[in-house]
Amino acid sequence: MKQSFFVFLLLLSFGASGQKVNFNIKYSEQLAVFVFIQNLSDNYPENVFKTEFSQSKYNTKKYKDLVSQFDQLPIDYSYSFDEYPYGSKIPMQSRDILKKNLIETKNLNDFKLRSIGIIPNATLQSLTEIISAFTPVYNELIYIPNKGQFEPQLKDLSQYSREKNLEDYFQTGLSFYHSSWDASIPFEIALYPLPNSTGFTAQAFYNNFISAVQTNLKDYKSLFSVMLHETYHILYDEQSLEVKKEMDQNFKKNPSKYSNYAYQLLNEALATALGNGYVYEKLNGKADPNDWYNSQYIDLMAKQIYPTVKEYIALKKPIDQNFVDTYIRLYETHFPNWIDELDHIMTYRYILSENRKDFNMIRQMYPSRSSEESETEISLLSLEKMKKTPLTKIIIVSQNNNEKLSLIKSQFKELKQWNFNPDKEFGYKILLEDKSQLLIINQQKSSLQTLFATFK
Numbered sequence: 001m002k003q004s005f006f007v008f009l010l011l012l013s014f015g016a017s018g019q020k021v022n023f024n025i026k027y028s029e030q031l032a033v034f035v036f037i038q039n040l041s042d043n044y045p046e047n048v049f050k051t052e053f054s055q056s057k058y059n060t061k062k063y064k065d066l067v068s069q070f071d072q073l074p075i076d077y078s079y080s081f082d083e084y085p086y087g088s089k090i091p092m093q094s095r096d097i098l099k100k101n102l103i104e105t106k107n108l109n110d111f112k113l114r115s116i117g118i119i120p121n122a123t124l125q126s127l128t129e130i131i132s133a134f135t136p137v138y139n140e141l142i143y144i145p146n147k148g149q150f151e152p153q154l155k156d157l158s159q160y161s162r163e164k165n166l167e168d169y170f171q172t173g174l175s176f177y178h179s180s181w182d183a184s185i186p187f188e189i190a191l192y193p194l195p196n197s198t199g200f201t202a203q204a205f206y207n208n209f210i211s212a213v214q215t216n217l218k219d220y221k222s223l224f225s226v227m228l229h230e231t232y233h234i235l236y237d238e239q240s241l242e243v244k245k246e247m248d249q250n251f252k253k254n255p256s257k258y259s260n261y262a263y264q265l266l267n268e269a270l271a272t273a274l275g276n277g278y279v280y281e282k283l284n285g286k287a288d289p290n291d292w293y294n295s296q297y298i299d300l301m302a303k304q305i306y307p308t309v310k311e312y313i314a315l316k317k318p319i320d321q322n323f324v325d326t327y328i329r330l331y332e333t334h335f336p337n338w339i340d341e342l343d344h345i346m347t348y349r350y351i352l353s354e355n356r357k358d359f360n361m362i363r364q365m366y367p368s369r370s371s372e373e374s375e376t377e378i379s380l381l382s383l384e385k386m387k388k389t390p391l392t393k394i395i396i397v398s399q400n401n402n403e404k405l406s407l408i409k410s411q412f413k414e415l416k417q418w419n420f421n422p423d424k425e426f427g428y429k430i431l432l433e434d435k436s437q438l439l440i441i442n443q444q445k446s447s448l449q450t451l452f453a454t455f456k
Contacts, residue, residue: 025154025189029143030102030111031210032192033131036138040067048196052141063137070130075119083241085248086389087264087348087371090237094118096205098127103190103208108132142193149215150193157191160220169228169279170235176274176309178243178318179235204230221283229275236267250324260390260435261339262331264348264370265301268293269327272302273309295368297335297344304330340429342366342455345392345437352378352386353396361448362394378404383411390436398443408440427454 039049077094097118105111108128115124187207194212202211251263276292293299308326338344346366351374359374371391375382386393397404402422409415414432428440441451
C-alpha cells in the first residue's frame with residue numbers, strides 16, 4: 001500500500017438488538033516492547049527502533065544476546081480452518097494470540113497466566129523475561145521522548161472519528177460483505193509512537209488492532225481510509241461459512257479462464273476499492289488521484305471494480321453472483337495478460353524443491369506474497385497436496401531429473417502429451433484445468449534466476 005496500514009474501529013450499532021460494539025483505544029506498554037524487540041532482530045530491515053537502539057548505551061552484548069534469544073524462541077504455531085474454502089479464512093497464528101494477550105492483560109504475570117498452553121511454559125517464561133528486561137530500554141529510548149506528542153494524538157484521533165461518523169463506513173462494509181460481528185465482543189486498539197517516520201504501520205487480528213503512529217501525523221483522511229481498508233479485511237474474513245462457500249462456487253462455476261487469479265486478487269482489490277476509494281472520497285470530497293495501493297495489480301483492479309462497488313453500496317446490496325461475474329469480466333477485459341505475468345501469479349504460490357535455498361531465492365525474486373506453501377520433497381504425496389490448492393504451482397527439479405519429471409508428468413493430465421529431455425535445462429509453463437499456472441523447472445547448472453527468465 002502507498003502508506004503503511006493503520007487500523008481503527010469505531011462505535012457501531014448493528015444487529016437485532018441495536019447493541020453497540022465497544023472499542024477501547026489505549027497504549028499497551030507490553031505490546032510496544034514486544035514489537036520493539038521484534039524490530040531489533042537481524043531478520044528485520046533497518047527501522048527507527050534499530051537506529052535508536054544502535055546509538056544508545058544499551059547496544060551491548062547483553063541486550064543483543066537477548067534479541068538473538070528472542071529470535072530463537074519457538075512461538076509461531078498455526079492451524080487452518082479446513083472446513084472453509086482454501087485461502088478464504090485466515091489461519092490461527094499463535095504469535096497473534098500472544099500479542100492479543102499482551103494487549104488485554106495489565107502485567108506480565110497476568111500475561112503468562114492468560115497464555116499458558118499456547119506455547120510451552122519454558123518458552124513463555126523466557127519470553128516474559130526478555131520483555132521485562134527491555135521495558136526500561138524501550139521507555140527511555142522511545143516512549144518518554146515522544147510521550148508529549150503521542151498522548152494528545154490518541155484524543156485527536158478519537159475526536160476525528162466522532163466528527164466524521166466513521167462508524168457508518170464499518171456498517172457499509174458489514175452489509176457489502178454480507179458479514180457479521182457479535183456486538184458483545186469489544187475491539188481492543190493498541191497504539192504506540194513511531195518517531196522520525198513519514199508513515200504509519202498496523203496489523204489487524206481477531207478483535208485487536210495495533211498501530212505505530214508517527215508522532216507528527218497530520219493527514220487524518222488518508223489515515224482513516226487506510227484504517228477502514230484493514231477493517232474490511234476483518235469483515236471479509238468473518239463472513240459465515242455459508243457465504244464463503246457460495247462465493248467460492250460463484251468463482252469456480254464462472255467459465256472464464258481468468259476466474260482463479262481474479263479470485264486470488266479479490267480480498268485486496270475490494271478492501272482497496274472500499275477503503276482507499278470509497279472512504280477516502282467521502283472524507284476528502286473527491287477521489288484520490290494517486291495510486292491507491294503500491295501493487296499495480298491491486299491498484300488497477302480496485303479502480304476497475306470501484307464503480308460497481310459504489311453501485312452496490314448505494315443499493316445496499318451484498319456481494320452476489322452478478323457482482324462476481326462483473327468482477328471477473330472486468331479482470332478478463334482489461335488485464336488479459338496478467339495470468340502470464342510472474343509478478344502477479346507468483347504472489348500466490350506453492351513451491352516444491354529438494355533444495356531449501358530455492359525458497360529464499362524465490363522470495364528475493366518475487367517478494368510480494370499473499371499465499372505461500374512449500375515442501376522439500378517431490379513425491380506422490382506432495383504432488384497430491386499441491387494439486388488440491390488453487391495456487392500457482394512451481395516444481396524445481398535438480399536431482400534424479402528423469403525420475404522426478406516422469407512422476408510429475410504422471411500426476412497432471414494436462415501433461416499427457418508433454419515431452420521432455422531430462423538432460424536439458426528448461427522452464428515449462430501450462431495453465432491447468434483448475435485455472436492455476438504450473439511452472440516446471442529442470443535445473444542442471446544454471447541459476448534459478450536464469451531459468452525463471454525463460455518464462456518471460
